[in-house]
Amino acid sequence: MLTRRSIGRWAAAALVLTAAFTWAPGNPGPAPVSASGGTYRVVVNPANPVTVVDRKFLSDVFLKKSTRWDGGDSARPVDLRPDAVARQQFSDDVLRRSVGAVKAYWQQLVFSGRDVPPPEVDTDEQVIRYVLRFTGGVGYVSGAANLDRVKPISIK
């Protein structure tokens, strides 16, 4: 039987383990990502007044925990396909999970009836077209994408 002492040991071990993983060397901390630099850029519809977005909020939008922008518009995230380099970098930097872990997250929600993942598209151009279609659209594209029609935003 677990005693209070052994429960305490379990809890302490779990906390130490978690802390070790969290602050282990090589586990990247908050990565500054600017709209003008880096290998991917986060873009929104030009009608969206947002110019800077909190990383955690952006993560919640792509995991559909938060579904609205501050102004009340419905947030409509769109993903690139899983093997896209920009998807992998966005996933690591913003969601702080690998693409595989994010897919496992969506499997849990899809098959328990809670939600479905954002649509996945193949190209930067398709991301841009999706973002242009909806006021609340938000996506990310590779650093080489032409951003003339959409609005790049910064992550803080």
Next chain:
Amino acid sequence: MRCLIAGVTLLWTPLAFAAELGAPGEGPTVEMHGFVSQGAIKTTGNNYLLGTSKRGSVEFAEIGANFSGQLTDRLRVGFQLFASKLGSNGNFNVKADWFSLDYRWRDWLGLRAGRVKLPFGLYNDTSDIDAARVPVLLPQSVYPLADRDFLLAQTGFELYGFINLSSAGALEYRLYGGTIYIPLSGQAPGPVQVTAFNADYVAGGRLFWDTPVDGLRVGASVQALHLDVAVNYAFPMTTAETVTADVPALLWVGSLEYAAHDWLVAVEYSRWRSKVVDSSNAMLLPNMATVSERAYSLVAYRVRRWFQPGVYYSRMIRNVDMTEGAGAAQHDLAGTLRFDINTFWLVKLEGHFMHGTGGVDPGLNGGAARDTLPNNWGVFLLKTTAYF
């Protein structure tokens, strides 16, 4: 078998079915997803989960398909059909696994109505989704496969929400109330058979705090239910008798999960208290309370996109007031290798070293008392799942 064929047919239908039917985000959209799982199990020492596991069995399969439609920004509907086979349980009978209408008024308040998966601990509501986890068998102390019908879903209502606490993280809650349906099929043959199992109600909730540390969340779940049971006793040389009783139960679990980048660490501790009261024959079915204790710790790491090993230690004590004997507890040390062949297909290999027989069903082992069964034994599993 017809369901299996139908499931496979659906799976290999062009993947357009897996995507939104219609342009993304334009008006109501319908999505379809599905999975097909086939497993094999071999045990040493004791039959486990099914009555033929010692000689090896492939009676371990699951099929599911769901449709969901986003009707408006705030309103979704969906349902999932599910069929499974685990020994004599399931027999590929198709049933509505879940169905719900889901109105998300604000992020912090939504309502689901219908048959909704029970949020108990970290993984209960996804416990039949092989693709969503590393192990083949979730830690059986907290997520017993044999109790799937008790614990998986309730029919009623659920309130849920997500509250952003800014730099303090976020809270995620679910509160529910309804009833559960417990099928009586699949009981191991024997002189004692449950003939009625009705739930007056099930109610509970789950609260998680997403801490400011990325990927770290802690929380607790509680579930209360009240059952009316009837048990038929037909021992040789005696007159058969049906005994009725009420069984109120209270289950809780404390949870901690760290899921960030390629790491997954989960620790849960749980206690389940059940009582038999108002027994119509206390000699056969005594009025008594039982508290079981359950806990596990799991670690997994994604080494490559296609390879994710994991280990866990799980421990279950049937009754904290009766801890003597091999049948009083079960310790389970498990290791899993998960191979993601591609985005839609995975294979898992898993081995368990078991000490104790507390989680073994005597009915699957010739009615032998748990204390008399082999104390150290093993479970080996192979499972493959395709999903979209």
